[in-house]
Amino acid sequence: MASDLLRLTVLGSATPYASVDNPCSGYLVSGGGTRVWVDAGSGTLAGLQRHARLDEVDAIWISHLHADHSADLLTAYYAALFADIRLSAPIPLYGPPGIADRLAHFLTNGPTRSPVESAFAVHELHDGHRARVGAFTLTSRAVAHGVPAFAVRIESEGRSLVYSGDTAPCAGLTRLAEGCDVLLCEAESDHAPGEGSQVHHTPEDTGDTAAAARAGRLIVTHVGRFLTPEQAVARASARYAGPVDYAAPGATFPVRRAPGA
Numbered sequence: 001m002a003s004d005l006l007r008l009t010v011l012g013s014a015t016p017y018a019s020v021d022n023p024c025s026g027y028l029v030s031g032g033g034t035r036v037w038v039d040a041g042s043g044t045l046a047g048l049q050r051h052a053r054l055d056e057v058d059a060i061w062i063s064h065l066h067a068d069h070s071a072d073l074l075t076a077y078y079a080a081l082f083a084d085i086r087l088s089a090p091i092p093l094y095g096p097p098g099i100a101d102r103l104a105h106f107l108t109n110g111p112t113r114s115p116v117e118s119a120f121a122v123h124e125l126h127d128g129h130r131a132r133v134g135a136f137t138l139t140s141r142a143v144a145h146g147v148p149a150f151a152v153r154i155e156s157e158g159r160s161l162v163y164s165g166d167t168a169p170c171a172g173l174t175r176l177a178e179g180c181d182v183l184l185c186e187a188e189s190d191h192a193p194g195e196g197s198q199v200h201h202t203p204e205d206t207g208d209t210a211a212a213a214r215a216g217r218l219i220v221t222h223v224g225r226f227l228t229p230e231q232a233v234a235r236a237s238a239r240y241a242g243p244v245d246y247a248a249p250g251a252t253f254p255v256r257r258a259p260g261a
Contacts, residue, residue, distance in 0.1 A: 006031035006159045006255040008184065011047035013221045013247040015188055016068050018043045022249045024068040025222055027184070029154055029161060031255075034058050034134030038152065038163060040072040045079070047249070055085050059133045060120070061140075062095035063165030064149035065102055070095070073103060073120075080119035093120035094131060094138070096148040125150050127172070141176040143167035146199045151176050159255045162215070166222065168198040169205045177213035181258045184247065185209055186222035187232045200224070203232040207239025215240075216258020221247035 007030050012023025024041025028051050035052050037044075037060045048054070054076060062070050073093075079085050093099070100122040107114035116122070123131065127142040129150075135157070140150045145166045151173050153162045162177040164185040177183050188200035201209065203220065210218040218240055223232045229246040237244045245253065 006154070006156045006161060007252055008161055008182065008219070008255060009051060009252045010221070010247045010249055011037075011044040012041055012249050013223070014041075014068075014249075015222050015224060016066075023047055024071070025063075026069075026072070027163065027247075028052065029136070031156055031159075032135030034136050034156070036061055036133055036136060036138070036154070038154075039063055039069045039165070040076065041068045042071045045072040045075055053085065054079050054091070055087055057091060059092040059094060059131075059138075061138060061152055062093070062099065063151070063163070064096055064145060064147055065099060066147070066166065069166070070099075074106060077103065077107060077114075077116065077119045081115070087119070090117060090119055090121040092123060092131075092133065094123045094125055094129075094140070096150065097124045097126075098148075099124065139176065141172040143173050144170040144197075144199065146197060153177070153180065159257060161255045162213075164201070164209075166200060169201060169209055174209055174212050177209065177215055179214050179258075181216045182219060182253065182255045183210050183213060183215035183217070184219045184221055187220045187227070187236060188222050188224040190224065190226040203227070203235035204239050206232075207236035207244075210236070210240040210242065210244075215242065216256075217242055218244045219247050219253060220244060 009028040011026035014022040023043025026044025129140040187206040
């Protein structure tokens with residue numbers, strides 16, 4: 001059945017701020033009756049509701065705590081506790097170390113700490129973290145972004161989707177993505193920095209990561225303001241021979257087994 005297929009729906013892919021027609025980073029991964037909201041950048045809670053209510057989400061997974069990947073957790077907190085949502089239990093929230101205190105620091109307006117844990121059952125990620133969420137297995141690996149940051153591999157019924165989060169090219173991401181059916185990978189930078197540490201992929205890096213991992217399909221996301229999606233796809237395609245798409249807001253991609261997998 002179509003509802004059993006692993007699917008990726010793009011809620012937004014803009015960076016570092018939302019555009020008129022594209023929220024920041026956020027994705028809905030669904031299949032087999034399971035729904036996971038992956039990254040909660042500005043504007044993505046609105047898009048999520050086209051597909052599922054907040055209380056229909058089985059878990060939230062956050063790659064890192066930059067606002068373009070996590071800011072809508074703040075409004076999700078208010079939705080969960082002070083609006084028309086009625087949770088039967090706090091929503092499992094997987095995120096970097098310190099995520100609960102970071103949210104509470106922003107949300108607390110008096111002497112009493114905001115009850116973040118009443119909305120979210122917080123699980124802190126670490127390199128190699130594994131979790132079972134409904135029909136999905138989630139494996140997280142630390143990546144290279146200059147702050148605590150993670151990529152995730154989501155597997156279900158023999159299919160696999162890997163999301164890079166934000167990162168420079170790194171062995172952790174390549175190993176996590178080895179042989180995956182779909183790699184959703186950022187391509188933020190027009191070029192690598194001349195000095196200082198690299199914290200993002202260029203489109204060429206994105207293609208190289210997909211090729212090194214032998215990914216079945218590449219979806220380019222988180223394209224920076226000094227690139228167009230068309231440029232990012234073309235430049236990644238020059239380094240990777242498989243199919244390449246852009247994570248356009250609202251698009252849904254089925255995760256199918258790669259040929260020969």
